[in-house]
Amino acid sequence: MTTEWMGYKWLSEHYDVTPVQDFQITSEIGAARRSVVTDGRTLETYPAGSRQAPTLQAHLTYALRQEGVHLEFLARLFDVLPQAELAAWLNSERTGQYARRVGFLYEWLTGRQIAGVEAVTGGNYVDAIDPETYFAATAPTRNARWRVRDN
Structure with missing residues (x-):
């Protein structure tokens, strides 16, 4: 039986990118919802209804929303x-x-x-990283192209 991964682990396998550091949170599809923490790493198991579409958009959005920002892996993925x-x-x-x-x-x-992406012209500015979770700048600069606060 193969594990059905979500988020960063799915991206890692789909794009054949190996992170230098293990993911702090790894998500999979399983029979029931549970969280298991081992040596500071968390395995999140979700029922089948939580399955993500097999796309970059679905899994990268899920990873940022549920598994945090993993800059080292993102650099390798990009x-x-x-x-x-x-x-x-x-x-x-x-x-x-x-x-x-x-x-x-x-x-x-x-x-x-x-290439081929114009600057965003609408929407509120959002933080690049969550200042409640990560060490972030207290006076971020604004990136007008993406309407993101570079914190």
Whole structure:
């Protein structure tokens, strides 16, 4: 029986990207909802109704929402991710907060601008990272292209 992963682990397997550090949180589909913590790592198990669509958009959104921000892994993922696949998602979800964060993080981590994606012109500014969870700047700068506070 193979494990059906979600989030970062799914992205890792789908794009053949191995993180240097283990994921703090790993999510899978199982029979019932449960959390198991072992040596500081958490395995989250969700019932089948929580299954994500097998897409970059679904799993990266899920990862950022449920598993946190894993900059080292994202840098590795962005190095192999087809830019056209990313651009298609970002263009389909222009004002989505997770899409904007991903666009910002991609350009910040890689130093490359995503081709074929225009600047976001609507929506409130969102934090790049959650200041309640991560050490963040108290006076962030605003990235107008993505409407993200670079904190």
